Amino acid sequence: MTEPGQAKDFLSQMILIREFETIAEGLTLRGKVPGGMHNSSGQEAVAVGVMAALKDEDAIASTHRSHHHSIARGMSTQSMMAELFTKSTGCSRGRGGSMHLVDLSRNYFGGNGIVGAGVSIAMGLALGIHILKKNSIAVGFMGDGAINTGRTWESINMAVIWNLPLLIVIDNNQYAVETFMDRVTGGKDFVARAKSFGMSAEVIDGQNVEEVYEATARARERILAGEGPQLINAVTYRYFGHNVGEVGKYRTQEEISDWKSNKDPIDNWISNLLAKKMITEDEISEIRENAKLEIGKAVEFAEASPFPDTNTVADDVDSGSLLRQL
Amino acid sequence: MTVVTYSEAWRSGLREEMNKDASIFVMGTDLQERGGHFSQVKGLAEEFGPERIRDTPISESAMVAAGVGSAMLGARPIIDLNFMDFAYGAMDEIINQAAKIRYMFGADLPLIIRATAGIALFGPQHNNSFESLFAAIPGLSVAVPYRPYDVKGLLKTSLRGSDPVIFIMHKKLTGAKGEIAGEDVFIPFGKARIAAEGSDVLIVTYGYSVEVASKAAELMKTEGVSVEVMDLRTVYPIDYEMVLQRAQDIGRVIVADEAPLFGSITGEIASTISEKLHSSLKAPVLRIGAKRVPIGANPQLVSASIPNVEDYQAAIRKVLTF
Amino acid sequence: MEEIFVPALGVSAENVYLQKWLKAPGDAVQPGEAIAIVETDKAELEITSNTAGIMGKHLFNEDTDVAVGITICVLLHEGETEN
Numbered sequence: 001m002t003e004p005g006q007a008k009d010f011l012s013q014m015i016l017i018r019e020f021e022t023i024a025e026g027l028t029l030r031g032k033v034p035g036g037m038h039n040s041s042g043q044e045a046v047a048v049g050v051m052a053a054l055k056d057e058d059a060i061a062s063t064h065r066s067h068h069h070s071i072a073r074g075m076s077t078q079s080m081m082a083e084l085f086t087k088s089t090g091c092s093r094g095r096g097g098s099m100h101l102v103d104l105s106r107n108y109f110g111g112n113g114i115v116g117a118g119v120s121i122a123m124g125l126a127l128g129i130h131i132l133k134k135n136s137i138a139v140g141f142m143g144d145g146a147i148n149t150g151r152t153w154e155s156i157n158m159a160v161i162w163n164l165p166l167l168i169v170i171d172n173n174q175y176a177v178e179t180f181m182d183r184v185t186g187g188k189d190f191v192a193r194a195k196s197f198g199m200s201a202e203v204i205d206g207q208n209v210e211e212v213y214e215a216t217a218r219a220r221e222r223i224l225a226g227e228g229p230q231l232i233n234a235v236t237y238r239y240f241g242h243n244v245g246e247v248g249k250y251r252t253q254e255e256i257s258d259w260k261s262n263k264d265p266i267d268n269w270i271s272n273l274l275a276k277k278m279i280t281e282d283e284i285s286e287i288r289e290n291a292k293l294e295i296g297k298a299v300e301f302a303e304a305s306p307f308p309d310t311n312t313v314a315d316d317v318d319s320g321s322l323l324r325q326l
Numbered sequence: 327m328t329v330v331t332y333s334e335a336w337r338s339g340l341r342e343e344m345n346k347d348a349s350i351f352v353m354g355t356d357l358q359e360r361g362g363h364f365s366q367v368k369g370l371a372e373e374f375g376p377e378r379i380r381d382t383p384i385s386e387s388a389m390v391a392a393g394v395g396s397a398m399l400g401a402r403p404i405i406d407l408n409f410m411d412f413a414y415g416a417m418d419e420i421i422n423q424a425a426k427i428r429y430m431f432g433a434d435l436p437l438i439i440r441a442t443a444g445i446a447l448f449g450p451q452h453n454n455s456f457e458s459l460f461a462a463i464p465g466l467s468v469a470v471p472y473r474p475y476d477v478k479g480l481l482k483t484s485l486r487g488s489d490p491v492i493f494i495m496h497k498k499l500t501g502a503k504g505e506i507a508g509e510d511v512f513i514p515f516g517k518a519r520i521a522a523e524g525s526d527v528l529i530v531t532y533g534y535s536v537e538v539a540s541k542a543a544e545l546m547k548t549e550g551v552s553v554e555v556m557d558l559r560t561v562y563p564i565d566y567e568m569v570l571q572r573a574q575d576i577g578r579v580i581v582a583d584e585a586p587l588f589g590s591i592t593g594e595i596a597s598t599i600s601e602k603l604h605s606s607l608k609a610p611v612l613r614i615g616a617k618r619v620p621i622g623a624n625p626q627l628v629s630a631s632i633p634n635v636e637d638y639q640a641a642i643r644k645v646l647t648f
Numbered sequence: 649m650e651e652i653f654v655p656a657l658g659v660s661a662e663n664v665y666l667q668k669w670l671k672a673p674g675d676a677v678q679p680g681e682a683i684a685i686v687e688t689d690k691a692e693l694e695i696t697s698n699t700a701g702i703m704g705k706h707l708f709n710e711d712t713d714v715a716v717g718i719t720i721c722v723l724l725h726e727g728e729t730e731n
Contacts, residue, residue: 031656031717059399096430109398110431114422120388121423124395131351131377131401138395151418154388161383245657316428317464321487323563326512 002210004278010052010209011273012287014044014266017068019291020077023299024067024084028244032302033084037098038065042239045265046171047072049212050139050234053220057136059107059129061122063143063171065238066111070101073108081298087305094308115176116142116149119168123155126166126229137165137223145176147190153197159229160198166229167219168194172206173238178250194231206234207265210272237263327505332495333366335474335506336440339481340367340404342509344374347402350485353380353389354406363408364442364500386412390419390439397437398427402485410443410494411452424490425465434488438481444496444534445584445621445632453621453628455585457533458594460492461562467515468492468562472536474504476559479513486512496534516563520572524554527642528576530569530595532558535583535633542638553642561591566598573599577607578645582614584632590615609648612641650699650723654686656716663713664688666720675703677723684720697723704730 002010021041028037040047047068054060062069070080075091083090084098092100092110102110109125112118122140129136146152147170159166170190174181182188194201200222204215212234219230237259241247273279330338344350352367358381361368371379382389386407393403407413413420420439427435445453461468467489469480477495484491521536522543529539536557543553556572558564573579579599581592596611616632654664665687671677682694683703701723708714724730 029655029657029717030653031662031715033656036657061395092430093432100430102431102433104431104433109395109433110427112423114418117391117418117423120391120419121395121398123388124392124397125399126395127392127403128396128399128401131396132349132399151387151391154383154385155391157383158385158388158392245655316432318428318467318489319434319487321489322467322483322491322515324483324487325514326483326486 002213006052007273007278008283008287010048010213011266011269011279011284012290013048013072014209014269015287016077016291016294017044017047017071018266019295020071020080020298021067023295024081025240025244027299028084033098033244034086035097036243036245037067037084038243039240040065040068040238042259042264043171043173043206043236044068045209045212045269046169046206046234046236049209050169050216052213053216054139055136057107057134059109059122059125059136059138060141061109061118061125061138062111062141063118063146064099064111064113064115065143065171066101066141067098069141070103070108070111073103073106075101075103075106075108077294077298078301081295081302082305085302085305086307087302088308089301089305116146116152118142119146120151120155122168123159123164123166126159126164127162129165130162135224137167137220139167139169141169141171143176144170144172144174144181144190147181147193148176148184156194156197156199156229156231163226163228165223167216167223168229168231169216170231170233172233172235174235175238175242175250177242178248180250190233191231199229199231200227201231201233203233203235206236207263207268209265209269327507329503329505330474332474332477332499332502332504333364335477335504336366336481336495337368337370338506339478339485341370341373343482343485344370344378347485349400350402350404351378351380352404352406353382353392354408355382355384356408357381357406362406364495364497366406366440366495386415387419390416390424393437393439394419394423394427394435397435398433402436404438404440407439407441409452410441410456411454413439413441420460420466420492421463425463428489429465435490436488437490438484438493439491440493440495442495442497442500444498445616445628446497447623447625447628449623450620455583455616457494457561458585458589458591461591466490466492466562467560468494469515469560470494470533471559472496472499472521472533472557474502474506476513478506479511480515480559483512483514494533498534513559515560516565518556518558518565518568520554521557522553522555524552525576526552527578527580527645528554528556528572529580529582529638530556530558531582532561533583538633538635539582539638541635542642545635545639546642551642551646564595569595570599570602574603574606578609578648579607580612580614580641580645582633582638582641584616586618587613587615588618609645612645614638614641649725649728650697650701651719652683652695652697652721652723653719654695654714654716657688663715664693666708666710666712666714667692668710669706671703673703673705677701677703686714695720699723699725701725
């Protein structure tokens, strides 16, 4: 069982993510976020549970829907919001935007706009860890949609044959944009597919933060013990459309309501903690208030920040290192 | 100076740098036993072991992704694709990932992708000269050496840099011999060289075409024509300082390679020369290149697809008529 | 009070064309009811309410361009007045 301090941290982080997404969604509709964003509301427990089980030295690569991963890794919500606004103070200096949040100082190697690319890069991070003889693991997030792109399986195969320290977490919200996964997935079973490649894999409840945390901690230990790469299929749900403002007909209102009312990771964690008397209503209110304050400050910071200087548009395409006469 | 083959020059530069930097490793198919399809790493597995000369499955996408990830983490990977034709299975990793990571994330990406390209035999899917494809991608630098000397020197610079490099070697040059320099000679990107001096016509080219151009230059001496041949060594960046200086000095310019003319590097260079120098040129800039066709298996079809020495001589005579 | 605005959707639109108001100031509006029609670069789009209320003033005239994200009118809830 999670100890009380950590239990409250889980809640604070999940509420902070929900608040960030709620505010960012509204600002996106108001035209503040060029291009739009991918809202992770509903998937908070996957991010928070995984990140809590990782160490600072572990390396992470993520997906196009990764605000929750970024916050759970401890990134500054100010630099994140500024990046959504494409301001110069954003974590990618206004060049990456919502899909490319990054924090190299936290070994967080960024979100990725191409499905399956993040998990392949994570395999490369794991190879780097192996080559440089570091005592850490790499974690690659993927969505369920990436289960059907070839590079995922090229990468899994490579991780298995080289016994790389790689953990793959499927942030499985069950829909690839608007396509239900069962419609397009031969065999339908992600875990069975991974196992057929010789990879240890398990399916877990992605709405239960404690279960996610414990599964990740176990997988990390197995990897460091030399047992090879591991895969966790965390089943979760996304409350909003694929991109902001999209209201598709691919899911019923009943289905969405059922997940929100009965399987919400924040509500369920609160009920759990209240039942065990690990938290008080006052503490919960304080957590919510703090989240509002923090995200309010993030928006103020983003609003007040300058856009990138257009004179820098051609900077850092490359570093110029190859032009030097050594 | 030591005389070695083009492939041995790669090996020589690689060995020197691998001995100095334990973070350098090579991955690709058939490297350990076979030494690569062009003997480019022959013997190195015995020297450096299977961790650093790493055999991969035939998974080009994962190979390049493994390079991107490990380079971001601080290693210095070389992805050896053997044939450049196999890069197409990894285009997202090359174009969307490797090329853009510094611009997006500010991260170093010391990644080298080596492959053999150019036109020889073995049909449509093992022959290409699409260096313009890579040179057109912001973030990538592209080496196209002709001499063993430049193979080694450009490789050594690549291995000390912090940016992604596409390193293209020409298959017809694999066994060609030439001098190489010692441990401390590095050749920077974006520095061309004069392969043959001349004063009547300038041919700007690179890779195997340096050889064809040089033969044509030699033949034209009998007609009393003095042809200069410039070897670009890298097609991104291009040494425009030298190109424009010599184009201005000589006034008659041909830009040549063996890629299809449409959308090629030669078009880029010819238009830049024309824009910058048009009033000081004595003739329009001419181009030599291939037909816009895949490369057939039949050797006569291959010859009919790409320019030969006679085509070079004809272009030289033509540029002199203006 | 609900602020009604043209949502920023898609990857290109910065301005949209306010073609027609479907509700006049003072009209009662039900949740989900269409209030105005705008044209984007892709299609015609109905701007709808989320809540029930009474229409406030039109802040833009028909046949004009409006920026996405800008409030074009408000819906007044019980006891509210427009300032």
